[in-house]
Amino acid sequence: MSQHKSINQLQNGETATIVGYLSDEIPIKIYEMGLLPGVTLTKKQQLPFNGPVYLRIQDNPNAIALRKSEADLILIESIL
Amino acid sequence: MTEIEIALVGNPNVGKSTVFNRLTGLRQKVGNYPGITVEKKTGSFTHQQTRYHVIDLPGAYGIHPSSLDEEIVYDVLVDQTNPNHPELVVVIGDPFNIKRAVFLYQQIREMGLPAIFVVNMMDEAERSGTSIDVSKLENVLSTKVVLTDARSGKGIDQLKDALAFKPNGYAPSFVIPEEFTAATQYVREHTGQRNEYIAWLYLSQKQNKHLNNNQVEEITTARQTHGLNYHRLQIREALARHASLENQLTGVIKDPAKKKQYATERADHVLTHPVWGYVIFFALLLLIFQAIYTWSGPFMDAIDNAFAWLASSAGEWLPAGPINGLITDGIIAGIGGIVIFIPQIAILFIFISLMEESGYMSRVVYLMDRWLRPFGLSGKSAVPLMSGAACAIPAVMSARTIENDKERLITILVTPFMTCSARLPIYIVIIGLVIPPEKILGLDLQGLVLFGMYALGIVAALGSAWVLKQLMKSKYKSYLILELPTYKYPVVRNVLLNVWDKTKGFVWGAGKIILAISIILWVLGSFGVDERFMNAEDVVRSEKPGISETDFENEVQSQKLEYSFLGTMGRFIEPVIEPLGYDWKMGIGLISSFAAREVFVSTMATVYSLGGTDDELTIRERMAAEINPNTGKPAYNFASGISLLLFYAFAMQCMSTIAIVRKETNSWKWTFIQLAFMTGFAYIAALGAYQLLK
Numbered sequence: 001m002s003q004h005k006s007i008n009q010l011q012n013g014e015t016a017t018i019v020g021y022l023s024d025e026i027p028i029k030i031y032e033m034g035l036l037p038g039v040t041l042t043k044k045q046q047l048p049f050n051g052p053v054y055l056r057i058q059d060n061p062n063a064i065a066l067r068k069s070e071a072d073l074i075l076i077e078s079i080l
Numbered sequence: 081m082t083e084i085e086i087a088l089v090g091n092p093n094v095g096k097s098t099v100f101n102r103l104t105g106l107r108q109k110v111g112n113y114p115g116i117t118v119e120k121k122t123g124s125f126t127h128q129q130t131r132y133h134v135i136d137l138p139g140a141y142g143i144h145p146s147s148l149d150e151e152i153v154y155d156v157l158v159d160q161t162n163p164n165h166p167e168l169v170v171v172i173g174d175p176f177n178i179k180r181a182v183f184l185y186q187q188i189r190e191m192g193l194p195a196i197f198v199v200n201m202m203d204e205a206e207r208s209g210t211s212i213d214v215s216k217l218e219n220v221l222s223t224k225v226v227l228t229d230a231r232s233g234k235g236i237d238q239l240k241d242a243l244a245f246k247p248n249g250y251a252p253s254f255v256i257p258e259e260f261t262a263a264t265q266y267v268r269e270h271t272g273q274r275n276e277y278i279a280w281l282y283l284s285q286k287q288n289k290h291l292n293n294n295q296v297e298e299i300t301t302a303r304q305t306h307g308l309n310y311h312r313l314q315i316r317e318a319l320a321r322h323a324s325l326e327n328q329l330t331g332v333i334k335d336p337a338k339k340k341q342y343a344t345e346r347a348d349h350v351l352t353h354p355v356w357g358y359v360i361f362f363a364l365l366l367l368i369f370q371a372i373y374t375w376s377g378p379f380m381d382a383i384d385n386a387f388a389w390l391a392s393s394a395g396e397w398l399p400a401g402p403i404n405g406l407i408t409d410g411i412i413a414g415i416g417g418i419v420i421f422i423p424q425i426a427i428l429f430i431f432i433s434l435m436e437e438s439g440y441m442s443r444v445v446y447l448m449d450r451w452l453r454p455f456g457l458s459g460k461s462a463v464p465l466m467s468g469a470a471c472a473i474p475a476v477m478s479a480r481t482i483e484n485d486k487e488r489l490i491t492i493l494v495t496p497f498m499t500c501s502a503r504l505p506i507y508i509v510i511i512g513l514v515i516p517p518e519k520i521l522g523l524d525l526q527g528l529v530l531f532g533m534y535a536l537g538i539v540a541a542l543g544s545a546w547v548l549k550q551l552m553k554s555k556y557k558s559y560l561i562l563e564l565p566t567y568k569y570p571v572v573r574n575v576l577l578n579v580w581d582k583t584k585g586f587v588w589g590a591g592k593i594i595l596a597i598s599i600i601l602w603v604l605g606s607f608g609v610d611e612r613f614m615n616a617e618d619v620v621r622s623e624k625p626g627i628s629e630t631d632f633e634n635e636v637q638s639q640k641l642e643y644s645f646l647g648t649m650g651r652f653i654e655p656v657i658e659p660l661g662y663d664w665k666m667g668i669g670l671i672s673s674f675a676a677r678e679v680f681v682s683t684m685a686t687v688y689s690l691g692g693t694d695d696e697l698t699i700r701e702r703m704a705a706e707i708n709p710n711t712g713k714p715a716y717n718f719a720s721g722i723s724l725l726l727f728y729a730f731a732m733q734c735m736s737t738i739a740i741v742r743k744e745t746n747s748w749k750w751t752f753i754q755l756a757f758m759t760g761f762a763y764i765a766a767l768g769a770y771q772l773l774k
Contacts, residue, residue, distance in 0.1 A: 006127060029483075029561045031318035032141035034180055040401070042562060044345075048354050051450035052459075052560060061176050061344060062093065063564040065446045068561050 004075040007053065008068060010043040016076035017041075026073050033064060035074060083131045086243060087164070089153060089188065090172030091180050092139030093439070093565035095200045097121075098230040099172055100136040100613070101574055103240070120164070127240040134216035135164050143181060143187040144285065144314045148480040148488075149361035151287070158278060159290035168243065172537050174407040175205035175212060178333060179325050185221060186253050186321065190277040194247045196224045198239060203229040211334045218762030220328050221249040231571055253328065254321050256280050258286040260313070263306040270298035294639040315596060344566040350445070350562075357447050365466075368431045376423035382600065383423075387416030405686065410598035413699065414682030420590055421501045426583050428470040428501075432463075433578040437570035442562060455542050456549025458482055459560060461491040465541060468498030469534075473736045474745055484558040486549075492744055493754050494545045496737050497730065501586075506728050507533055509681055513704055514721030529725075536729050544757070568634050589736055595678045601646060601672060601686050608644035616640045641687070660763070663708045667724035670727075677733040719773035723766040 002066055018039045019029075035041075040058040047054075052065045066074075090096040103125025121136040132333040137156060138149035145151040156164045169188050173181020188195050199212055218225045224245040228235030256264055256276060260283075273293065282299050284286055291299070329743070350356050395408040401688035435441045449459025457465075459495065460482045475495045482488040499507075511526050518525045589625060612619050616636045620627070629633065641647050642664075649671060650664035657667050665687050672683040685699040688706065706715040716724075732738065732755045742751045 010313040010389065022765075023618065024315065025557075026315075027483075027559050027561060028144050028311070028314045028318060029146045029559075030143060031315060031322070032144075032183070033178070033561060033563060034322075035561075036319070036322050044348075045352065045354070047352075047357075047447065047448055047450055052446055052562075054348070054352060054446070054564070056345070059176070061204075063344075063565045065349065065442075065449075065560065065564055067449065067560040069557075070561060 004074060005042065007034060007041075007055070007066065007074045007076055009070040010076070011076070012043060013042050015040060015042040016078045018074060019077050020075045022073045027070070030070065030074070034060075036065070040079070041076075052070060081126070081129055081131050083133065084168060084243070085133045085164075085166045086133070086168045086170055087135045087156065087166035087225060088170050089137050089157075089184065090139060090198075090200075091141055091174075091177060091184065092178075094139075094172050094174040094181070095230050096139060096172045098571055098574055099198065099200060099228065099236075099239075100134065100176050101571075101577060102230050102233060102236045103132075104134055118765060125240075128244065130244065133241060135166065140184065141182055143191075143281065147483045148345050151289075154281075154285065155186060155289055157193060158281065158288075166193070169193050170198055170239075170243075171195050172198045172200050174201045175210050175333065178212070178217075179322070179329060182221065182325060182329065182434060182691075183318075183321055187277075188222075189221075189247075189250045189273075190252045190254060192275050192278070192283070194296065196226065196242050196245055196247060197221050198226050198228055198232055201233070202227045203232060204568075206322055210334070213332050215333045220332065222250045223249060231568075233260070241273050242527050250750055252277065253324050257316070257320075260308070260686055262308070263302045263308060264592055266302045266305075267299060267767070270302075271295040280313070280317075283308060284310050284317065286310055300555060312456075339704050346440075347567055348564070351440070352443050352446060357443070361444060361447055368428065369436055371431070371601065372424050372427050376427055379423035380420050383420045387412060387419065391416070406598065406602040408736055410602060410682055410686040411595060413685050414598050415591055415595070415700050418678060419506065419586055423588060424504075425501055426735070429579045430468075430580045431577060432467060432470075433575045434570050434766060437568070437569045437574055439565045442564045445560075445562055446564060455545040455665060456487065456490045456552070457494075457545055458484065458487040458491075458558065462489065464491050464495050465498055468495040468500060468541075470582075471500050471502070472496045472498070473589070473740050474582055474585070476737065476740050479744070486552055487558055489745060489750065490545050490548045492741055493548060493750065494541040496732055496734070496741075496754070496758065497537050497544065498542035499534045499729070500734075502676060502734065503533075503676055503728055506680050507725065509700060509703070510716065510721050510724055512700065513716040514679070521757065533729055540730060540761075544761075575709065593679065593735070597672050597675050597679050598682060601668070601683060604646035604649070605641055605644050607685065608640070608648070610643040610648065613643035616643070638644045639714070645686070656709060659770065661708075661711075661717075661723045663710055663715055666715060666724075673728075673731075673733045675733075677728055677731075680728070723770035726769050727762045727766040730758055730765055732758035 005016075006022065007016075010016055018035060018037050018041065020037055034057065042056045042058075044054045044056055044063070046052070050068050052072045053071050054069050056065065057064060088100055089095055100123065104125055122134065123136075124131060124133045126132070135156075137153050140150040140153045143154055143157070145154055156166075157166060157169070170183060171188060173185075181197075182403050183560065185195060185197055197217070205211070210229065214225050214227065223248065224242045226239045226242045228239055230236065254277070260280070263283060264276055264279040266275065267282050268276065271279070271282065273279050273282065275632060283289070287297060288299065302308070302635050327511060351360060391408040391412045394412060398404045398407060444462050445459035446533040447459070448462040452459060452461050461479070463481075464475040464479045467478055472495055475498070476492050479488050479491045479495070484489060506531055511529050515529050520528065520756055608614070616639045619630060620635045620639060624635065642651070644689055646668055647664065650667040652668045654664040655673065662670070665684070668687050669680045669683045673680045681699060684703060686701045688699070696704060703716055704714070707713070708715040708720070738751060740754060741754060742748065745751060
């Protein structure tokens with residue numbers, strides 16, 4: 001597998017697909033909330049001073065917020 | 081009539097509580113689960129000759145809990161001997177996240193529990209063009225599926241009919257992988273559990289509180305011999321279920337609308353904006369506090385007048401004497417002192433409830449997380465800290481949604497520093513006595529001092545959080561994975577029910593303590609065994625011959641109080657509080673304040689009326705006229721007043737909070753550390769202030 005970016009490296013407004021995770025030790029809640037491989041998401045914004053990121057999951061009206069440390073764990077592939 | 085116990089289970093933000101309120105109406109009550117304070121909502125209703133007892137379980141994403149309130153769901157559902165174990169589970173989901181709800185549904189069915197499935201918020205789905213193939217979904221789930229819109233009440237009757245449905249013939253969708261069957265087999269043999277999926281859950285749960293030590297040991301043995309890690313098992317299950325759900329649910333949801341520019345997204349563009357988001361949040365906080373102080377004014381005046389009238393008519397009707405003082409100054413004034421805060425508490429809870437119902441509260445968590453993290457707190461701590469401005473008890477309970485143990489503990493430990501409404505009557509009376517009613521730069525000085533007291537509470541909470549963060553170690557990584565639901569118009573009924581529950585709880589809790597304390601104080605103040613109490617008249621006559629008749633009466637009364645049980649207690653602690661600028665009478669006020677700080681004013685009223693014969697003065701006039709016998713100065717002068725304000729700002733003086741902290745932390749150690757730290761800090765601050773200012 002080539003070097004993948006993490007959610008943190010997305011620009012605001014950029015869309016990507018989840019391809020995997022950086023480690024096994026990630027909170028079960030990430031899976032339960034549906035942040036699973038194959039899911040397409042868009043980073044909408046991020047709060048200042050490395051604050052949490054605001055994500056939209058495709059076809060879901062609810063948004064999801066993650067801290068930078070969690071966003072680092074989720075690997076993605078950009079959709080051009 | 082048959083009776084059936086049902087449980088509502090569902091993901092957060094699917095309108096589960098609205099469904100519950102629709103089903104049970106006002107026939108519901110809020111209690112606690114045994115041993116823990118997670119709020120338990122139960123209610124009942126009758127439909128077609130069947131009595132349904134409903135329990136509303138906390139929202140959860142799956143059967144593997146990440147926070148304390150989610151643990152309840154597993155504990156209640158897995159343990160057949162649990163008093164809340166249901167005969168039928170109603171799983172509630174929303175149309176946009178059906179997969180997540182089915183995930184939870186399958187886990188519950190595979191635990192061997194019969195369940196039906198509800199898709200709520202159908203109106204929102206229809207507006208965005210989403211529809212659901214019910215018969216297909218019923219096939220996939222092997223149960224009855226009901227579509228509802230609890231906000232408008234649509235589908236609730238169909239849901240009631242569906243409760244009679246007997247689901248059967250369920251085929252598990254998660255097959256335990258072969259590499260683990262030896263371990264589950266071992267667990268089944270050694271714990272007596274017949275269900276294989278529950279055996280798997282025993283292995284994959286961090287805790288199995290309902291099992292005995294022997295069974296827990298067997299599970300640990302199974303994990304060790306097979307080299308299993310519970311967290312990995314959870315992930316294994318989650319991935320397997322999601323993979324099969326993808327196929328199972330194809331075609332169930334018809335989602336033709338692709339042009340989804342949701343109103344929520346546009347609103348969040350502003351409301352969670354890196355700059356405007358904060359501006360709006362702080363403007364809202366300002367509005368809330370403005371509302372608490374101005375809107376409540378007329379109501380508070382009316383309540384004040386009503387209680388003043390009640391006290392004066394009771395005072396005239398009852399014969400003069402100590403019983404009169406007990407009833408008018410102690411009980412009526414004390415209860416009035418609580419009732420008067422109902423408008424403020426209700427207004428605060430209306431706002432908090434509106435913020436929760438509308439979905440804005442999740443945005444507050446999102447906005448505050450970055451700023452609270454340096455203090456060892458999480459964005460989720462913002463909710464307890466804000467509620468702490470009303471009352472620490474519901475605030476401490478609301479900390480249960482914080483997943484990380486350390487962040488949750490710190491939040492619980494520092495929330496009582498926030499200026500709760502019980503501190504307000506003391507602040508107002510003392511500020512009125514010792515701060516001159518002047519204007520500084522056009523601002524009311526007394527108002528500024530009151531604002532300063534609130535600021536002091538926040539500084540103390542964050543400062544001690546920072547200290548605790550340095551001292552404590554955490555085993556678990558802290559994280560924030562937060563769902564930001566769509567904005568919704570709040571359901572008035574839900575808001576009112578919530579405000580009613582919270583306000584009633586506060587008034588009942590505090591009212592009972594005030595009544596009890598007033599009576600105990602009166603008894604302790606009216607009896608004594610000391611020689612100078614028993615023969616007060618003779619002692620005064622012999623020590624002060626030639627005293628006038630009225631002075632004689634006063635002298636006897638005050639000597640009796642001084643040597644009563646109560647006076648003895650006050651004099652006993654006097655050496656400790658004298659350096660803070662207090663006399664023994666104020667010492668009695670401090671002692672009784674350890675039950676609840678709001679009783680200070682009514683205690684002082686009881687004490688001063690026991691010690692005097694003059695019933696004309698109001699409590700405030702009496703306090704202003706009181707002379708501290710140690711210093712010869714007014715008891716409430718600038719130095720002792722500031723010292724009292726600081727003491728009440730920091731000291732842990734609320735039995736109910738101590739009890740709730742003990743329950744929530746499940747630790748006497750932390751409860752005592754909190755009590756000692758807050759009270760010790762209060763003592764040092766009050767001592768320093770008095771010694772500098774006197």
